[in-house]
Amino acid sequence: MDFSNLTLITPPRIDSRWSKADIRGAMRVRFSLGRNSYRVNPGLYKLGNPGKEAEVIVTANYKLSFDVVRKNLEGMDVWVLVLETYGINVWCAAGKGTFGTEELVRQIKDSRLDLYVSHKRLIVPQLGGPGISGHKVNEATGFKVKFGPVRAEDIRDYLAGGLKKDQAMRSVRFDLKDRLLLAPVEVVNSLRYLLYAMVIMVGISGLSSSGYSLADLWSDGIRAVLYLILAYFTGALLSPVLLPWLPFRYFGGKGMVAGFVAFGVVACLGWSSHPPLFFVGWFLISGAISSFLAMNFTGASTYTSLSGVQKEMRFFVPLQIAFVIVGLALIIVSKYL
């Protein structure tokens, strides 16, 4: 590309501090609201007063990623190179390839990075590794990719320690805190399916041997809504939180156990007068719903592989479908007995 006819524009300066709007925005996206449009402009930024020897930190244009990086660089003088990942965080974008070799090469060239720094080092977050091939970036631009720490909170120590990582800095974790932060996204994402299920199950509640009964619609409908909410939160929230302590390695298995237990406990405490078929029907449906939602949490977890997920889905998806069909049949039959 020929840049000879372009005027060089000084990269904009950014602040490491979070404004109230930044804090509100972070809270909002944690609950899955407007996440896809939470972006900053890609390109080169200055944090503090970076000179020619200052390090270059590469990140994604998901605003939360960008904000966490700049917050953790408080008081430092560095360049921040933001790649266009369409508002997706580094790791997910790397998996898709948007946080990738090609985009990094493009941003290095478009920003004329070589004019601002005299060295040839780029610090790329380690989780950009699935998208960025260090040696290919080097071949294309002369810049050498150093894979920095996994977490932005370690950047400061990494820089201070002469770009050396210890095992903790290069390891992905999946603590209770991470799971608590990620579960709300799952809870919000599938809410509409919960609503559809409620409509169907409340509708079924009115069936009875003496025609469609409004009394049954009301009494069984309330139970249906309660059991669905219970199964939903057991799968989407409780199972992720209790993940390491639930039995089985399969997420679907963990969710199913949690769904069975949660339904069993609530049904036995609340309404002991269930007809057996009705009870078994809801038992199966609860397990299936919770299993499905827990299985979906594989996407949020940081250690599940595609091969593993496919293996568990081959077993659990047919089981979940069978449980729902049999469960529905049992509940309907129990209405006519």
Place this chain on the structure above:
Amino acid sequence: MDSQIYLRNVSTLTYDASKCIGCSMCVEVCPHNVFSMNQKRAEIMDKDRCMECGACALNCKPGALSVKQGVGCASAVIWGFFKGTEPTCDCGAGGEASCC
């Protein structure tokens, strides 16, 4: 139980030690400490920790490592199934949208 291990014997990771040049990039990029260096050669310590992110293979200059890269995400598998594509993160609204 190691909470960072998913299922056993499923990872598609393969390693040809004869091609290794000892650059240790795999150790640097792997988020789950699958690799370690032993006498200037990489070795696989625990393949069951691999989540198939693909970072090692992409950054292995001599091509000693290979893995079928993919997202370990059930929704991605479901969306890929309905769209007739490989598992994809593009679930729901629009091409650039993402669930993760």
